[in-house]
Amino acid sequence: MTRIRFQKSLDDLKERLLVMAGMAEQGIQRSIEAYSTRDLSICELVFRSEPAINRLEREIDQMALDLLAMEQPMAIDLRFILSVIRINADLERVGDQAVNIAIRVREMGAFANTELPVDIPKLASLSSAMVRKALQAFIEADAEMAQSVLLLDDQVDEMNDAAFYALSSLIKEKPDLTPQSLNALMIARNLERVGDHATNIAEDVIFWVHGFDVRHNPQRVE
């Protein structure tokens, strides 16, 4: 009973999740490109891709549910499917963050393009790198790589905090820039959430590979 069909189904599930990951990552890239260029047509691309991400989320959940019900997986296979279900939800939320950013960029389009004291592309680059690394760890079943993602989250949080203070000061100093500042603040917050989702994905990879639940644990993996 080598369960060849079951192993093939697990491979299919992983493949579909990676398609989902590609779409979510692309959403973030596009929304930041829209921010940098203020090109609203790119925002439209982000909005149009969201239903596909939602469809894929349901499809992956259904595949996972079927495998749980029909194959009754154990041990590493059970942990894999549980991780896929969680990662799927996080990727869908990454897609949502891309949409939220695109909405903010669209709103910013109504105002003059002003220099703001926050480096959104840098923050985006860091949080996207976290997502990519977490997914690479998932592809390679590499818990050490996943562990390194957890360490990056502090940097993203610090950048988000710095953006908060800089933009709140700007609002006090130049109230006429409040709309742009608030939108940038929200985008920074969205990117910080992307970092959190990457952290969740990394924690799920560690759970899958080693069986340790490192969520909400300051010591992480021993």
Added chain:
Amino acid sequence: MGVGIQVENLNAWYGTTHTLQDINLHIPANHATALIGPSGCGKSTFVRCLNRMHETNPIARTTGVVRMGEVDIYKGASPVEIRRRVGMVFQRPNPFPTMSIYDNVVSGLKLNGFRNRRVLDETVERSLKQAALWDEVKDDLKKKSGASLSGGQQQRMCIARALAVDPEVLLMDEPASALDPVSTSKIEDLIFQLKSEYTIVIVTHNMQQAARVAENTGFFLNGKMIEFDSTHRIFTNPRDKRTEDYITGRFG
């Protein structure tokens, strides 16, 4: 009440075949302990060593210590006494076909010389209630033969028969593998209830069943016990790769 079982360096042979090799484990009292492993791995031989049934085969022999409570079952007690203290339920229900339900349940007691009608009546009622069969058969105890019951009912009657002699340990060798899902569920519920009064050791090929009913699980392979741990640990994150490969179906 159930009693704990301590197994030390247990080895068993059939002729020249070394079927159990250096088994060491502690089976805690009043818990259900599941034994899993591929066919021929030694798990059934192991349970047969716990009530000295293994030695009924003329070419079989054992070495090592099996301590039930304080008693070394190979040195401190006779096989008959051990089999009274250790009940056994087999894969296929084995009622005495010509006996009534009543006589099936008390057959062990009668063999041990009990004849008092009141004691026998009370034992039949208690055992059948413990086996969750009383309500279904109480009106036909002496009218129907044990063999006329459904497969699931027969298996519960065999459990009642094992309980009637008031054992401390109940060995179950794939007790539900020949039963439908409803009967299986009843047996599993029963195991869950019985472990407050008995120590239960269950051999099963159904890993979901082991996960459902047992607090601890041992994995046997090629006559060796590869891993023994909490059932939760075995089925979510076993320590040994061979255990993981077996329970995930990568070999077996």
